[in-house]
Amino acid sequence: MTxxxxxxxxxxxxxxxxxxEIRRDGLLVLRTVxxxxxxxxxxxxxxxxxxxxxxxxCPLEDPFFPAPxxxxxxxxxxxxxxxxxxxxxxxxxxxxxxxxLTGVATACLAVLCLHQQSYNDVTFLTCCWTGVxxxxxxxxxxxxxxxLLSDGxxxxxxxxxVIFLGGAVGKMTPGYASGEVxxxxxxxxxDYWLFNILRNQFDQAxxxxxxGWFAWLVTGTELLCAFLWLMPQRLASWIAxxxxxxxxxxxxxxxxxxxxxxxxxxxxxxxxxxxxxxxxGQQLPVGQPIRLFRxxxxxx
Amino acid sequence: MPVQAGQNxxxxxxxxxxxxxxxxxxxxxxxxxGKIQAPQRRTGFRAAxxxxxxxxxxxWGGLAMVAAVAMIAAWLVCLPFSTAVxxxxxxxxxxxxxxxxxxxxxQPIPPMYNLENRYWLAHQRLxxxxxxxxPAVGIKTGMVNHFPTRLATFADSRARMMQNPLETWLxxxxxxxxxxxxxxxxxxxxxxxxxxxxxxxxx
Numbered sequence: 001m002t003x004x005x006x007x008x009x010x011x012x013x014x015x016x017x018x019x020x021e022i023r024r025d026g027l028l029v030l031r032t033v034x035x036x037x038x039x040x041x042x043x044x045x046x047x048x049x050x051x052x053x054x055x056x057x058c059p060l061e062d063p064f065f066p067a068p069x070x071x072x073x074x075x076x077x078x079x080x081x082x083x084x085x086x087x088x089x090x091x092x093x094x095x096x097x098x099x100x101l102t103g104v105a106t107a108c109l110a111v112l113c114l115h116q117q118s119y120n121d122v123t124f125l126t127c128c129w130t131g132v133x134x135x136x137x138x139x140x141x142x143x144x145x146x147x148l149l150s151d152g153x154x155x156x157x158x159x160x161x162v163i164f165l166g167g168a169v170g171k172m173t174p175g176y177a178s179g180e181v182x183x184x185x186x187x188x189x190x191d192y193w194l195f196n197i198l199r200n201q202f203d204q205a206x207x208x209x210x211x212g213w214f215a216w217l218v219t220g221t222e223l224l225c226a227f228l229w230l231m232p233q234r235l236a237s238w239i240a241x242x243x244x245x246x247x248x249x250x251x252x253x254x255x256x257x258x259x260x261x262x263x264x265x266x267x268x269x270x271x272x273x274x275x276x277x278x279x280x281g282q283q284l285p286v287g288q289p290i291r292l293f294r295x296x297x298x299x300x
Numbered sequence: 301m302p303v304q305a306g307q308n309x310x311x312x313x314x315x316x317x318x319x320x321x322x323x324x325x326x327x328x329x330x331x332x333x334g335k336i337q338a339p340q341r342r343t344g345f346r347a348a349x350x351x352x353x354x355x356x357x358x359x360w361g362g363l364a365m366v367a368a369v370a371m372i373a374a375w376l377v378c379l380p381f382s383t384a385v386x387x388x389x390x391x392x393x394x395x396x397x398x399x400x401x402x403x404x405x406x407q408p409i410p411p412m413y414n415l416e417n418r419y420w421l422a423h424q425r426l427x428x429x430x431x432x433x434x435p436a437v438g439i440k441t442g443m444v445n446h447f448p449t450r451l452a453t454f455a456d457s458r459a460r461m462m463q464n465p466l467e468t469w470l471x472x473x474x475x476x477x478x479x480x481x482x483x484x485x486x487x488x489x490x491x492x493x494x495x496x497x498x499x500x501x502x503x
Binding site for chain 1: 345353362365373379380404407409411413447450452454459477490494496497
């Protein structure tokens with residue numbers, strides 16, 4: 001018996017799940033988040049390709065950004081690099097390769113968050129936070145970590161909480177409280193099914209009032225979601241998924257580029273094995289490790 | 301002595317019960333030989349458990365992430381109460397932070413739909429009075445959700461600039477409670493087919 005498998009036996013892990021190997025359920029969770037991240041990055045790929053051509057044709061000299069962070073090729077390379085790294089990470093089965101690929105993706109996304117041509121697109125910010133989580137997950141994805149999924153879920157919900165907190169706190173100003181900002185951005189002219197219906201049904205005064213209530217609803221919901229990290233794990237996940245889906249479906253489907261990776265993070269809390277239920281009446285021998293799960297959750 | 305598994309089923313949240321040689325993390329899983337004791341349900345804050353696991357596994361990356369999130373959350377909580385934080389955030393949105401490094405440090409802070417950002421776009425220079433009562437024609441105004449400077453830097457704006465290559469003046473006023481800043485930018489085409497952006501505070 002190798003030292004690793006001995007430790008695995010002591011920790012009552014599956015025989016084929018040696019210490020130092022990666023957990024299959026952890027890998028499944030990581031791949032789910034990576035896939036969500038890939039969807040986020042590719043959601044606006046047509047726009048990004050068009051934008052790349054525009055930046056090439058119309059460079060902007062702006063003394064605020066250092067010259068390398070105005071380079072079209074750097075932004076294009078970082079975007080392509082992040083997409084390729086996330087795609088390859090979906091198929092990686094080694095911890096070191098996963099760490100390397102998620103590290104590359106996160107570094108590329110961090111550059112995009114600072115680049116003149118992409119700093120304002122929150123897609124890269126949410127993907128970068130998700131990338132940091134994936135990097136952490138890859139670093140802890142060894143077989144000996146029995147708390148991996150619950151820790152991963154809490155960390156994911158902590159990230160979601162701070163993102164929602166940022167949204168809520170930034171709106172605590174009279175322009176949002178009165179509904180004026182959201183009225184001008186969405187209600188007055190945005191061509192989207194919800195706002196088209198509302199414009200057909202209500203006059204301007206009523207729309208302004210609805211915008212005011214809408215702003216309070218949005219801010220209140222974001223404030224509630226700022227406390228996901230304190231909620232029970234599965235409840236927090238369901239609330240986050242419902243709110244994120246609602247934001248995109250009710251305001252702008254382009255927002256799926258920002259929100260899909262966050263939905264991936266929210267899903268982490270749902271992957272954790274449910275509480276053990278056991279089998280009443282089952283005779284269990286004494287002196288050997290006993291599994292109360294009928295199905296081993298680490299074998300997927 | 302045989303033991304009924306179902307007797308202990310509601311006590312455990314982890315997947316296994318150890319009779320002998322339990323891992324050190326669950327010292328309470330065995331009370332006496334021959335008696336099955338399911339691991340005690342781990343109660344308390346998930347945060348405390350996460351931190352405990354990070355320390356026991358020397359997971360400095362996990363601790364660093366929690367520290368970073370905590371610092372960002374503290375900054376965000378200060379935003380409604382501190383005029384210094386408000387002004388720093390407004391300067392961030394106007395690309396007017398004292399140095400690029402100081403601006404870059406703030407980039408992990410979530411900015412979605414933050415501040416009240418109004419813009420004015422015209423092919424002529426406007427006076428502060430004209431921002432209050434804009435001319436009837438030749439000016440475009442509206443609200444931007446975040447990073448209003450994207451009206452000069454982002455792709456869709458640059459496409460408009462290419463279609464109509466005239467000198468353009470962009471004004472942005474961002475407000476958060478009692479704090480505000482109005483910045484004036486001048487966008488002019490250069491000889492090489494590109495554009496030059498220069499600007500500064502209007503007030």
